[in-house]
Amino acid sequence: MRLLVVEDDIDVAQDLARALQGAGFIVDTAGDGETAWFKGSTEDYAAVVLDLGLPKLDGLSVLKRWRSAQRDFPVLIVSARSDWTEKVDGIEAGADDYLGKPFQIPELVARVRALLRRAAGHASPAIEVGKLVLDTSRMSATWAGRPVRLSQLEFRFLHYLAHHAGCPISAGELAEHLYGASDTNDSNAIEALVVRLRRKIGPDVIETRRGFGYALAQNGA
Amino acid sequence: MQRSLRVRLLLGAAIAILLALAGSWVGMTILFERHIERRVKEELVRDGKQLAASVSIGADGVPVIAREPGDARFEKPASGLYWQVSTPRGMLRSRSLWDQALPASGTASASRWSDRLVAGPFEKELLLVERVVRPERGAADVLLQIGYESAPLHESRAQFGAELAVFLALLWVILSAAAWVQVELGLRPLRRVRSELEALQRDPRARLDAAHPLEIEPLIRAINELADTRERDLERARRRAADLAHGLKTPLAALSAQSRRAREAGAHAAADGLDRAINAATAAVEGELARSRAAAVRAASAGDSAAAQSLIESIIRVVERTEFGQRLVFEVDVPEEMHVPVAAGDFTELMGALIENASHHARRRVRISGAASPGARQLCIDDDGPGIAPDQISEAMARGGRLDEAGTGHGLGLAIAHDLVGATRGRIELSRSDLGGLRVKISWAFAR
Numbered sequence: 001m002r003l004l005v006v007e008d009d010i011d012v013a014q015d016l017a018r019a020l021q022g023a024g025f026i027v028d029t030a031g032d033g034e035t036a037w038f039k040g041s042t043e044d045y046a047a048v049v050l051d052l053g054l055p056k057l058d059g060l061s062v063l064k065r066w067r068s069a070q071r072d073f074p075v076l077i078v079s080a081r082s083d084w085t086e087k088v089d090g091i092e093a094g095a096d097d098y099l100g101k102p103f104q105i106p107e108l109v110a111r112v113r114a115l116l117r118r119a120a121g122h123a124s125p126a127i128e129v130g131k132l133v134l135d136t137s138r139m140s141a142t143w144a145g146r147p148v149r150l151s152q153l154e155f156r157f158l159h160y161l162a163h164h165a166g167c168p169i170s171a172g173e174l175a176e177h178l179y180g181a182s183d184t185n186d187s188n189a190i191e192a193l194v195v196r197l198r199r200k201i202g203p204d205v206i207e208t209r210r211g212f213g214y215a216l217a218q219n220g221a
Numbered sequence: 222m223q224r225s226l227r228v229r230l231l232l233g234a235a236i237a238i239l240l241a242l243a244g245s246w247v248g249m250t251i252l253f254e255r256h257i258e259r260r261v262k263e264e265l266v267r268d269g270k271q272l273a274a275s276v277s278i279g280a281d282g283v284p285v286i287a288r289e290p291g292d293a294r295f296e297k298p299a300s301g302l303y304w305q306v307s308t309p310r311g312m313l314r315s316r317s318l319w320d321q322a323l324p325a326s327g328t329a330s331a332s333r334w335s336d337r338l339v340a341g342p343f344e345k346e347l348l349l350v351e352r353v354v355r356p357e358r359g360a361a362d363v364l365l366q367i368g369y370e371s372a373p374l375h376e377s378r379a380q381f382g383a384e385l386a387v388f389l390a391l392l393w394v395i396l397s398a399a400a401w402v403q404v405e406l407g408l409r410p411l412r413r414v415r416s417e418l419e420a421l422q423r424d425p426r427a428r429l430d431a432a433h434p435l436e437i438e439p440l441i442r443a444i445n446e447l448a449d450t451r452e453r454d455l456e457r458a459r460r461r462a463a464d465l466a467h468g469l470k471t472p473l474a475a476l477s478a479q480s481r482r483a484r485e486a487g488a489h490a491a492a493d494g495l496d497r498a499i500n501a502a503t504a505a506v507e508g509e510l511a512r513s514r515a516a517a518v519r520a521a522s523a524g525d526s527a528a529a530q531s532l533i534e535s536i537i538r539v540v541e542r543t544e545f546g547q548r549l550v551f552e553v554d555v556p557e558e559m560h561v562p563v564a565a566g567d568f569t570e571l572m573g574a575l576i577e578n579a580s581h582h583a584r585r586r587v588r589i590s591g592a593a594s595p596g597a598r599q600l601c602i603d604d605d606g607p608g609i610a611p612d613q614i615s616e617a618m619a620r621g622g623r624l625d626e627a628g629t630g631h632g633l634g635l636a637i638a639h640d641l642v643g644a645t646r647g648r649i650e651l652s653r654s655d656l657g658g659l660r661v662k663i664s665w666a667f668a669r
Contacts, residue, residue, distance in 0.1 A: 015478055084573030085566050088535040097542050104477060151541035153548060189585035193550040
């Protein structure tokens with residue numbers, strides 16, 4: 001799998017490239033924003049590691065250009081500034097993950113692997129239940145054609161319900177699935193999650209079957 | 222007492238006024254006594270002149286009075302008013318003298334009326350007026366004496382003194398009150414300085430108002446210059462701390478590369494130790510950088526405003542991608558139209574620090590709720606984690622919290638939030654959440 005590492009500090013770039021090569025990837029590097037934008041627009045990468053402070057064209061602009069050109073490979077931002085405004089801007093511009101400098105190389109490799117895992121491995125990436133379509137490759141969803149941004153937890157919750165489309169799942173079972181174990185407090189968390197999803201997507205996305213549990217709306221009526 | 226300017230000024234004024242009034246009491250009493258003494262003497266001299274006009278010498282050399290002075294007191298024994306006319310051959314006395322006599326005189330002059338105090342009859346002190354006259358040419362000298370008991374004089378002086386004392390005491394009270402008013406008025410500008418200094422203490426950017434009385438203006442100028450210096454020093458120290466933190470990032474990255482190589486070479490124990498040190502140093506560096514960002518926050522100006530809900534949702538989208546945040550449900554219960562009186566960038570830093578902090582400690586849920594009322598905004602961040610013991614709350618907020626422990630504790634995020642909230646003139650409170658963990662409540666009050 002080919003990765004693109006965009007980093008203007010040559011030492012750091014080489015260190016990153018060596019580590020990722022050691023993890024079994026093929027690595028291209030770019031030292032400035034324009035080169036990065038060009039490579040990302042013309043080559044197919046499985047994922048990109050993008051530094052934000054770049055000469056010629058800053059990382060955030062590169063990312064925005066890729067996204068507006070429908071380049072949707074997963075992007076991991078690394079940045080030295082690590083202030084919240086930059087993190088928020090990065091994620092809003094379409095980054096998939098964020099890592100502040102200085103970071104541990106193993107952590108970066110693990111994050112890249114997680115991005116790739118999310119993006120790959122599903123034979124049939126889309127699951128459709130009523131008006132809800134779950135894209136398992138990007139862990140995103142659309143509701144009546146409108147894109148919805150989901151957290152990992154929210155996606156796993158909807159995904160589990162979608163796998164059991166039609167039959168209600170109890171809060172206890174959902175908690176068991178999401179958290180591995182469950183106690184009575186966790187059904188409060190599940191309830192909070194349902195409230196949040198209804199607010200985020202639409203009030204009728206999840207039905208409450210009293211006494212049985214939760215289920216996705218089948219026809220979205 | 223010595224340290225209070227007011228007490229010192231008041232005490233000084235009260236004592237000075239008291240001394241002046243006591244002095245005037247003594248002086249006025251003496252003047253009064255001399256005045257009535259003079260009046261009494263004039264009366265005695267008038268009686269004496271009457272005597273002198275009617276005295277003559279009889280054939281035997283004994284004085285003869287043609288007409289006695291008219292005052293009834295001369296008729297009543299021991300009345301306190303007496304006369305006596307004497308020649309070497311004999312004497313005449315008022316009835317009031319009864320069987321007593323006025324003392325003989327060696328000092329009476331022929332040219333004028335003289336007076337003196339003598340021990341008189343009936344064992345009373347007398348004011349005695351006397352003169353020697355010669356009624357006829359060639360005749361013997363006649364000594365005229367008129368005596369008046371001095372006790373009534375002393376009595377009226379004592380009475381006058383007592384009345385005057387009451388009056389002067391009243392005057393003392395009034396003047397002291399006036400001095401108090403004066404001191405209060407005089408010290409009022411200093412009180413304003415004090416309240417302005419308190420503002421300066423809270424916010425290093427504040428300055429004292431230049432419109433102060435001329436007398437304390439040099440002080441104000443000096444304080445403001447000191448504040449300027451302090452702010453510059455603070456700024457310099459912050460910049461150096463931030464530079465230092467930035468400067469450490471690259472060596473830290475190099476160190477972690479070394480640690481990785483050590484691990485590859487099989488030196489796992491050495492690599493573990495190195496990693497621990499690198500993690501601690503990284504936490505300290507991150508903390509210092511976060512603080513320098515917090516310090517750069519401007520004080521909220523009237524125009525600053527941030528849309529709370531959308532910024533909070535953006536921050537949650539970031540936190541949801543972190544190791545801690547991805548397992549949590551974030552509940553947002555903030556009115557869509559709610560704006561807070563803080564610049565958007567500062568609000569993002571503040572809420573980022575608090576939400577990330579909550580996500581580190583929450584078990585399943587983080588709740589962000591907001592409420593807006595006229596002139597006030599309030600936000601609560603609740604988590605269902607272990608929370609903080611009440612006695613550790615102030616420690617968690619302390620600015621000097623140990624940064625190397627901040628990676629795991631509530632400390633750093635809260636310390637940063639504390640700085641930020643303070644810089645934006647808000648309030649931050651910690652308490653127990655109904656979710657079971659920590660509740661951080663931040664609020665702003667503003668006049669609109």
